[in-house]
Amino acid sequence: GENVEQHPSTLSVQEGDSAVIKCTYSDSASNYFPWYKQELGKRPQLIIDIRSNVGEKKDQRIAVTLNKTAKHFSLHITETQPEDSAVYFCAASGTGTASKLTFGTGTRLQVTL
């Protein structure tokens, strides 16, 4: 089955700096890669996703890049703000009924003033 590794487990940045979270996956058949943000005690919320036919996707301060050859994808947050503080999960899934959304272990991002 799919295995997703996520690094770092914790990340502290100063407000205004950039943050980068990296994930690697094992199944070359995976073709869908969402990123979820989860604030304490709340639901995971999709912030951005990318499919394997695209190398990069951007939405305001958030971008995701995908390297299919190396089987890794990354989340980039620019101009970080205190409200970006949360746990971020990457995930990967493929097609077919045997596939499922496999989550990374999460990154706790702390944006300090």
Add this chain to the structure above:
Amino acid sequence: DAMVIQNPRYQVTQFGKPVTLSCSQTLNHNVMYWYQQKSSQAPKLLFHYYDKDFNNEADTPDNFQSRRPNTSFCFLDIRSPGLGDAAMYLCATSRSHYTDTQYFGPGTRLTVL
């Protein structure tokens, strides 16, 4: 305009006393998922329904059951909760299968005394 609703938000039960958690959705999505999330960990898929087709994860304990009486509702039954079942239980939906965006409900926090 809540799309995925879970009730109750907080549930306290006694060791061994059956409990049912509910999830409803207004998205008319085909797929409904149940995840278990323990503190500081990624959500763990327990099972899902594709329409009426039930799909159990291989490592989901028999203690956990699910029902989907119609498109909008799905229930998680824990027959004999143990202390290790204390967790956040998240319901999610997607239009079709795993490569479609999953929308999470707010979760039910289960406490086992």
